[in-house]
Amino acid sequence: MTAILERPVRARVPVAIPAMSRMVAVGTAVTGTSVSQPELLELLGIENPKVRSVYLNSAIANRSLTLPEPDADGVRRPEPQGDLLAKHKRLAVEMGGQALQNCLKNIGASLADLRHLCCVTSTGFLTPGLSALIIKDLGIDPHCSRSDIVGMGCNAGLNALNVVAGWSAAHPGELGVVLCAEACSAAYALDGTMRTAVVNSLFGDGAAALALVSDGPGVAAGSGPRILKFASFLITDAIDAMRYDWDSDLDRFSFFLDPQIPYVVGANAETVVDRLLAGTGLRRSDIAHWLVHSGGKKVIDAVVVNLGLSRHDVRHTVGVLRDHGNVSSGSFLFSYERLVREGVAAPGDYGILMTMGPGSTIETALVQW
16 A cells, blocks of 8 residues: 655744834723613613613623713703813813823833824814823923824724824834723713614723834834734725714714624624735734724624634623723723733734724734734
8 A cells, every 4th residue: 555645734934024113001091980881770860671771781880981960850961062072172181191191101101201192082073182182281292293083983093003103113212102082971962762872871981092112223112012014994885884973853963873783893804804914824813812892792792703703812802891881992902901911912922903983994903922
């Protein structure tokens, strides 16, 4: 019998990808009052069984919110749009400044070390932008360069990361920060409808900051994962599925989330992840750490099913949703902070960051420790 010679199996070697910059520190902050879903139902006087079920089946335990004070009758009335914008400005500056300082403290840096500040927010409109307000409020060097990303929604943290990673690569050794500050309770419409319930049962207030430094000649950026690559996907057929637009009946801006959005996001998750990994020599099974936006229970479940992830893969995503709700653009950084504290990432590990938002859009980034 002729022996069959087996060809030796060669281990796959990922393609070397030049790093743009390194994620060297993260910090978060919340403001307002931490309330449970049952407490919130009572505070808002919601009795409709269908609306109550939305809150109670959300996989959210607590959220930080700044609600309007009750009137003489003990009822919390909807706030005029002008009051909501003022609330957004106050909370975004307060939370954002705290998250920024918490982030810098983790690497022993000070505000004087900051060279670029990119601020992200979608829960209110500010001119001058949040970056200018925070620079003034904290006494940061007015020569600090800055950028603002406004209105891109929950996916915008990764859009900002792309911007600052590019800035960082062009300025080796200099400190840049992505700052997401979302005062979601400054965008609430308290009207008791099912449309509003989907939003009001989900979002919480929170801010998160991520510091970036790029390696360069004579410059070592230190520890933290290197940012290797980005990939985006705009699902144009679902461009109106998530939006923040003017509600003439309420005379204010109002969020809208299509009930089908979890399935839309899930069905397209593979497309953008496959594009992200194309040309790298990596497969999904090579990814040790997944930091997915805490968009909601159904969104997380849809991503898990379509990408073949385990519940362990999304443990921090689920934990952030449980403890803070959806804090919009900064959600994935809340998860990253938990991963850092967990201390399980090993040198050479690969990770994928994924955010989803209006457009409908999926943003991803590939990193390596």
